[in-house]
Amino acid sequence: MAEKKIGKQTVKFEKCPYVIGAAAVGGEKEGAGPMREWFDSVLEDDMNGEKTWEKAESKMLKDAMLMALKKSGREKKEIDLVLSGDLLNQIMSSSFMARDLHLPFLGLYGACSTMTESLLLGSMLTDGGFAHNIIVGASSHFCTAERQFRMPLEHGNQRPPSAQWTATAAGAMVVSEKKADLSKTGAVDGGQNPAQLCNIRVDCGTIGKIIDAGVKDANQMGSAMAPAAVDTILNHLEDTGRTLSYYDLVLTGDLGYIGKDIASDLLIDAGLPEKDVRQRYDDCGTMMYDRKAQDVHGGGSGCGCSASVFSGSIIRRLRSGQLKRVLLLSTGAMLSTISPFQGESIPGIAHAVVLEACDGQIKF
Amino acid sequence: MAEKKIGKQTVKFEKCPYVIGAAAVGGEKEGAGPMREWFDSVLEDDMNGEKTWEKAESKMLKDAMLMALKKSGREKKEIDLVLSGDLLNQIMSSSFMARDLHLPFLGLYGACSTMTESLLLGSMLTDGGFAHNIIVGASSHFCTAERQFRMPLEHGNQRPPSAQWTATAAGAMVVSEKKADLSKTGAVDGGQNPAQLCNIRVDCGTIGKIIDAGVKDANQMGSAMAPAAVDTILNHLEDTGRTLSYYDLVLTGDLGYIGKDIASDLLIDAGLPEKDVRQRYDDCGTMMYDRKAQDVHGGGSGCGCSASVFSGSIIRRLRSGQLKRVLLLSTGAMLSTISPFQGESIPGIAHAVVLEACDGQIKF
Numbered sequence: 144m145a146e147k148k149i150g151k152q153t154v155k156f157e158k159c160p161y162v163i164g165a166a167a168v169g170g171e172k173e174g175a176g177p178m179r180e181w182f183d184s185v186l187e188d189d190m191n192g193e194k195t196w197e198k199a200e201s202k203m204l205k206d207a208m209l210m211a212l213k214k215s216g217r218e219k220k221e222i223d224l225v226l227s228g229d230l231l232n233q234i235m236s237s238s239f240m241a242r243d244l245h246l247p248f249l250g251l252y253g254a255c256s257t258m259t260e261s262l263l264l265g266s267m268l269t270d271g272g273f274a275h276n277i278i279v280g281a282s283s284h285f286c287t288a289e290r291q292f293r294m295p296l297e298h299g300n301q302r303p304p305s306a307q308w309t310a311t312a313a314g315a316m317v318v319s320e321k322k323a324d325l326s327k328t329g330a331v332d333g334g335q336n337p338a339q340l341c342n343i344r345v346d347c348g349t350i351g352k353i354i355d356a357g358v359k360d361a362n363q364m365g366s367a368m369a370p371a372a373v374d375t376i377l378n379h380l381e382d383t384g385r386t387l388s389y390y391d392l393v394l395t396g397d398l399g400y401i402g403k404d405i406a407s408d409l410l411i412d413a414g415l416p417e418k419d420v421r422q423r424y425d426d427c428g429t430m431m432y433d434r435k436a437q438d439v440h441g442g443g444s445g446c447g448c449s450a451s452v453f454s455g456s457i458i459r460r461l462r463s464g465q466l467k468r469v470l471l472l473s474t475g476a477m478l479s480t481i482s483p484f485q486g487e488s489i490p491g492i493a494h495a496v497v498l499e500a501c502d503g504q505i506k507f
Numbered sequence: 508m509a510e511k512k513i514g515k516q517t518v519k520f521e522k523c524p525y526v527i528g529a530a531a532v533g534g535e536k537e538g539a540g541p542m543r544e545w546f547d548s549v550l551e552d553d554m555n556g557e558k559t560w561e562k563a564e565s566k567m568l569k570d571a572m573l574m575a576l577k578k579s580g581r582e583k584k585e586i587d588l589v590l591s592g593d594l595l596n597q598i599m600s601s602s603f604m605a606r607d608l609h610l611p612f613l614g615l616y617g618a619c620s621t622m623t624e625s626l627l628l629g630s631m632l633t634d635g636g637f638a639h640n641i642i643v644g645a646s647s648h649f650c651t652a653e654r655q656f657r658m659p660l661e662h663g664n665q666r667p668p669s670a671q672w673t674a675t676a677a678g679a680m681v682v683s684e685k686k687a688d689l690s691k692t693g694a695v696d697g698g699q700n701p702a703q704l705c706n707i708r709v710d711c712g713t714i715g716k717i718i719d720a721g722v723k724d725a726n727q728m729g730s731a732m733a734p735a736a737v738d739t740i741l742n743h744l745e746d747t748g749r750t751l752s753y754y755d756l757v758l759t760g761d762l763g764y765i766g767k768d769i770a771s772d773l774l775i776d777a778g779l780p781e782k783d784v785r786q787r788y789d790d791c792g793t794m795m796y797d798r799k800a801q802d803v804h805g806g807g808s809g810c811g812c813s814a815s816v817f818s819g820s821i822i823r824r825l826r827s828g829q830l831k832r833v834l835l836l837s838t839g840a841m842l843s844t845i846s847p848f849q850g851e852s853i854p855g856i857a858h859a860v861v862l863e864a865c866d867g868q869i870k871f
Contacts, residue, residue, distance in 0.1 A: 147636040148587060152611050154637045195849050223512060224714060231843060232596045234616045238717065238841035242854045247516050247714035249624055249858075250841070252598045252616040260613055264628070271635020272511040273518045350588060350611035353602065477602035477614070479595065485559050490606045494613075 147270075150382025152375070155347040160269035162316050162343040162498065163276075163323035164215025167455030168207045170285065170311025173443075176432045181455035183210050189286060189311050200229065200284035200313075201236040205243055207313040208278050211454070215276070215317035216324035222246050222317075223274035226265050228257040229282045229446055230309070231291060236282050246278075255368075255397050256351065256475030257281040258314060258450035259494040263348040265318040266496065270345075272320075280315030280454075281473075283445030292361070292480060306362045307399045308439035310431050314450030316458070318345065328462065335463065341500035343461045346468075349379040349495040353477065357488045361478060364444060364489070365402020365428070368474040371491030372398060373409040375472055379495050380415075387419040391466045394457065395493070396449035396473035397428035399442025427452040449473040461500045468499050511634075514746025516739070519711040524633035526680050526707040526862065527640075527687035528579025531819030532571045534649065534675025537807075540796045545819035547574050553650060553675050564593065564648035564677075565600040569607055571677040572642050575818070579640070579681035580688035586610050586681075587638035590629050592621040593646045593810055594673070596655060600646050610642075619732075619761050620715065620839030621645040622678060622814035623858040627712040629682040630860070634709075636684075644679030644818075645837075647809030656725070656844060670726045671763045672803035674795050678814030680822070682709065692826065699827065705864035707825045710832075713743040713859040717841065721852045725842060728808060728853070729766020729792070732838040735855030736762060737773040739836055743859050744779075751783040755830045758821065759857070760813035760837035761792035763806025791816040813837040825864045832863050 149155050166183040169176075174185030184206065191199035204227065212219060225244060227237040228251035241248035253260040261279035268274050286296060288309035294300045325337040354371040372395045380386065387393060387410075398406055403426040410420045430452060431443030453471050460466040474493040483489075513519050530547040533540075538549030548570065555563035568591065576583060589608060591601040592615035605612035617624040625643035632638050650660060652673035658664045689701040718738045722731040736759045744750065751757060751774075762770055767790040774784045794816060795807030817835050824830040838857040847853075 148638060157636075197843070197845060197849065228616065232845070233618065233841060233843040235843035235846055238843070238854050239846070239851065242717040242719050242841075245716055247716050248856065249628065249714065250616045250856075252592065252614045254597065264613065267632055267635055267637050271631055271637065272521075273631050273635065274512060350613065352609055352611050353606040355606050477597060477606075479561075479597040479599035479602070481561060481596070482599055482603070485561065487603065490602050492612065492614075 152378045153347055153349045153382035154267060156266060156270040156345055159320040160266045160318045160345050161322050162345065162458060163319045164211045164317040164328060165454040165458040166207045166210030166214060167314045167451035168203050168312060169451055172437065173310055173312050173431060176437055178431055178452060178456060181459060196284055196286040197231060197235050200282055200287050201239040204236050204280060204282035204313040205240040207315040208280055211315040211317050212278060214328050216327035217276050217317060222276050222278055224249065224277045226251060226261040226277060226279045227281060228252050228261065230254065230288050253492065254475030254477050255444060255446050256473040256492050256494055257446045258453055259471055259473040259496045262316060262496050263494050266345040266348060269318050269320050276317060276319045278315055278317050280313065281446035281450040282313035283309050283447035285309045285311045288445060302440055303362045305401055305441050307364055307397065307428060307441040307444035309445035310443045310448040312447030312451035314447065314454030316454055340462050341464050341502060343458065344499050344501045346497040346499045347383065348497065349375055349382060351375045351493045353490045353492050355488050355490045359483060359488045361483055364476050365399040365441060366405055367476050367489035368491040369398050369402040369405040369409060372406050372472055372474045372493040375493040375495050376410065377413055387415050387423055390423060390468050390470045393424045393470040395426045397444040398426045398474060399428035399444060401441055403429050461498055464500055466500065468497065471496050471498065516742045517711055517713045517746035518631060520630060520634040520709055523684045524630045524682045524709050525686050526709065526822060527683045528575045528681040528692060529818040529822040530571045530574030530578060530679055531815035532567050532677045533815055537674055537676050537795060540801055542795055542816060542820060545823060560648055560650040561595060561599050564646055564651050565603040568600050568644060568646035568677040569604040571679040572644055575679040575681050576642060578692050580691035581640050581681060586640050586642055588613065588641045590615060590625040590641060590643045591645060592616050592625065594618065594652050617856060618839030618841050619808060619810050620837045620856050620858050621810045622817055623835055623837040623860045626680060626860050627858050630709040630712060633682050633684050640681060640683045642679055642681050644677065645810035645814040646677035647673050647811035649673045649675045652809060666804055667726045669765055669805045671728055671761065671792060671805040671808035673809035674807045674812040676811030676815035678811065678818030680818055704826050705828050705866060707822065708863050708865045710861040710863045711747065712861065713739055713746060715739045715857045717854045717856050719852050719854045723847060723852045725847055728840050729763040729805060730769055731840050731853035732855040733762050733766045733769040733773060736770050736836055736838045736857040739857040739859050740774065741777055751779050751787055754787060754832050754834045757788045757834040759790045761808040762790045762838060763792035763808060765805055767793050825862055828864055830864065835860050835862065
């Protein structure tokens with residue numbers, strides 16, 4: 144067996160896994176933004192036909208998983224495991240989703256880093272031979288997150304300009320040891336000719352460390368998480384011996400406008416070519432909403448932000464060959480609702496996964 | 508590569524991993540109970556020298572991990588990954604522990620099923636070749652859990668007889684691709700002759716499904732979780748073709764007195780020999796406290812209950828050869844603090860791991 148651990152924090156996959164299906168669901172506001180064309184479905188309203196926001200989020204996550212499953216061409220009985228998490232206490236959306244799917248389930252908590260945490264774990268378990276097919280995913284909901292982490296919505300409190308807007312969105316992918324059935328993926332993606340579609344392979348991933356930059360303001364999530372994202376990117380490049388220009392796109396999860404600027408500055412300070420940083424680096428939190436028309440202050444955030452951008456836009460652009468190699472990093476702020484009151488600063492974390500478009504001819 | 512997925516929910520390891528070090532920490536009350544001889548350390552008081560209960564719990568978890576690391580004979584720099592979770596919102600104990608350890612970290616949430624979730628994931632990632640050494644663990648604290656899930660302690664409310672007592676305890680293990688350095692493990696365990704100690708191998712594991720038996724009373728956790736434990740045990744036996752008598756001990760996490768009785772009945776109803784169930788099956792929640800002298804009503808619970816019993820008593824008894832083969836199942840109730848108010852019943856889950864004492868001569 145080839146060495147799969149490379150460098151300090153990176154794992155390299157031997158022959159699989161493939162992302163054989165993916166789906167993204169957006170909320171009402173998110174569906175009115177720049178990502179609308181990439182969503183598989185958009186909620187008519189954020190209650191999603193349920194009586195509570197929490198149930199609405201859980202249903203949205205389940206729908207994303209079932210749509211990803213459909214596009215994968217696999218049957219539910221072929222799925223060995225579901226890996227998922229969300230922002231809610233006791234990962235309520237994921238637990239109730241898993242109850243309904245009735246499949247083996249491992250719950251994760253990585254705050255907004257959950258999408259790459261689930262994708263990375265799912266890829267390791269598949270490549271390690273422990274599963275043939277795994278569904279991975281994550282979700283968030285503006286109303287459930289506001290209630291839990293900030294203020295009751297009815298309070299109508301004013302948000303500071305640096306505060307980010309938790310996206311109502313979910314994303315899910317099916318990771319498999321075998322390549323995709325491109326005739327099915329294509330059909331649901333909008334009828335492209337399967338011959339023109341690419342397989343998507345998970346090449347490697349980097350597991351993040353907790354980085355705490357000492358930020359104590361919970362309305363400054365971007366600044367709290369940016370150092371963790373930068374740490375993981377730099378460790379990834381060092382472990383793999385690659386440069387930023389190896390990737391068409393390096394995409395962080397939800398640093399937002401402020402965090403993206405900080406991360407860009409830190410990357411340049413660390414010696415990465417400014418041109419590459421400006422051209423190749425972006426952040427899902429800055430892509431989710433129209434900055435002028437949908438003013439959300441600091442940008443988007445929440446597990447569902449990167450989950451839906453990765454599972455929607457990025458997977459489709461890899462599938463069509465528009466993107467060849469991407470480095471995806473969901474970024475999480477592991478603070479608790481209690482920890483700031485106990486004087487603690489905000490611990491950040493970011494896990495990275497590399498996805499590649501491939502025609503199946505790649506040799507390892 | 509041999510098939511590692513067997514049956515519907517079980518994974519079988521090819522050649523590793525080994526549990527090369529383990530440590531258990533108990534709280535003041537727990538240290539006065541039947542488990543005291545197996546704890547590596549006992550807190551003098553439940554504040555653990557910190558200013559808040561949450562920080563006390565986080566420190567206790569970190570201490571368990573560092574003691575497990577010491578007994579493993581590995582250096583901190585040889586650890587590739589930490590896998591951990593706890594009961595607190597945003598897994599606060601684990602996140603702050605991981606910040607202090609400054610090692611790659613993946614956060615888990617499986618309620619009280621977290622110890623076997625982390626051990627199973629750690630074993631898969633090690634056997635899959637993605638890590639050389641992984642620290643896994645879980646913790647809980649009576650005071651943090653009561654505040655979060657039930658009533659402020661100052662309220663002094665009366666607990667119903669079926670309510671379980673969240674253990675103040677933590678457990679951690681070091682999972683490795685290589686065998687233990689028994690001279691180090693032995694020394695810290697109390698000076699046994701290394702030649703008389705066994706290696707401990709993770710043989711296989713079974714990933715649980717969410718099972719919801721419709722129980723809505725959060726003071727009836729044992730009845731809510733017992734069906735999930737039984738489902739995983741039965742699936743494990745079916746997947747592996749083993750009988751209950753294959754194991755010296757089958758140990759659930761924290762069903763407590765009521766849940767243990769229900770699980771026993773369900774196992775017998777499912778056709779397992781009553782004699783085997785009575786002789787070989789037990790529950791950590793019934794072992795943690797002295798039922799008469801320390802009346803805790805329904806028995807022990809919390810992630811730390813099974814984590815500390817497994818990492819303390821079970822590992823030492825396997826190490827000494829007193830136990831040969833054990834089936835360990837941490838059991839979790841994936842309810843949220845909000846879900847009962849939304850009319851939801853309690854989803855249960857249980858993951859199983861098989862540990863074997865071995866002399867290193869076993870062939871696969």
